[in-house]
Amino acid sequence: MTKKENTKAKLQAAGRRLIQEQGYEATTADQIAAECGVSTMTFFRHFPSKAMVVLDDPYDPMIASAIAAQPRSLPAIERVRRGLLAAWIALPEPDNHDQRSRVRIIAHTPELRAKAWENNTATRAAIVNVLVRDDVDRLSAEVAAGACLGALEAALLDWGTSSEGTLGERIATALGLLGSTAEESND
């Protein structure tokens, strides 16, 4: 399975480079494929859509379980907020250069931002389900999930478009803005 991964990596690299140089809309899947000496069909076998060349990232798993692990006594938003913080801490700070340029592309392309949001649908649904299972009403659950994931995204894009600081800092700041005004106890 080394060949497959290799082709995917080449497509990803070429795609991101071309999109950075020419813009997202101006870059076609055909072009990316050609750049790698590969057919268009092969491109779509590796990425379900053109957007995924840029969007493909390894986050998202485990988030729902991190939230489920927070104490059920907290208000919904607070549970999601702390769950996301906990999930983040368990992750490594990303390779600054590559990730930052990737995020920068997304930040500059409304269509990609929308697709990124679409991609989060599964995560958002998972979060909502955890909360609803614990007797939070649906509206509160949706608001909590939406607000916290929104803050996460804002942190990511802000980090990507700036040049200093760590992602972890931004995430803590962004989620902090949603926090209950009396702060940071630990349980």
Next chain:
Amino acid sequence: MTKKENTKAKLQAAGRRLIQEQGYEATTADQIAAECGVSTMTFFRHFPSKAMVVLDDPYDPMIASAIAAQPRSLPAIERVRRGLLAAWIALPEPDNHDQRSRVRIIAHTPELRAKAWENNTATRAAIVNVLVRDDVDRLSAEVAAGACLGALEAALLDWGTSSEGTLGERIATALGLLGSTAEESND
């Protein structure tokens, strides 16, 4: 300009009906146009994309100015939150039946939800700009705008998929969940 508006209304009605019956992806722009005895091109002259047959709504204007009108002394989130509440109050409760079925379609179609989010980009940017102009840092502004608009959307979809209560109630509830824990003073 009556003919134009008439055609648009017919396309909208036919489009929504067909999409409701067959699903969003299964319904083509060609089909909607044919249903109205009109060419495909005409469809796209009235709606910039297929999604807009369903998404086209009259909200959004004035929101930014409602936020600008809130006292600059409040934290960003609180300003946006109160601004949206104020903007809502200035609006009439929508015609229950049509709007509800419209929202229901959106709620059931991830692609449409994503496009709705994309459509909000302009509003979100306007809100962020108002805040930044008043010396709120960009990250806080993005988080505030994202969280509050996210809550608004959750309220809308929840209202659309349920069958009781008013939109106004849901919006108040949803935005209330983001509120500072010490509640509801008026200034």
Next chain:
DNA sequence: ATTCGTAATGTTAGTAACTAACATTTTTGT
């Protein structure tokens, strides 16, 4: 090393959402 199965890729053909350019009809003001 040869053979053989499978994984990766290629080819062809097609659909659907759009866009551009230009022709035609319909509406409207006078």
Next chain:
DNA sequence: ACAAAAATGTTAGTTACTAACATTACGAAT
């Protein structure tokens, strides 16, 4: 009734993506 302008039609094209089927590259067992 007539000319300007608005609305629509037609044709041709691009791009993202899918399905079906053919082909090549690759690794493992003999």
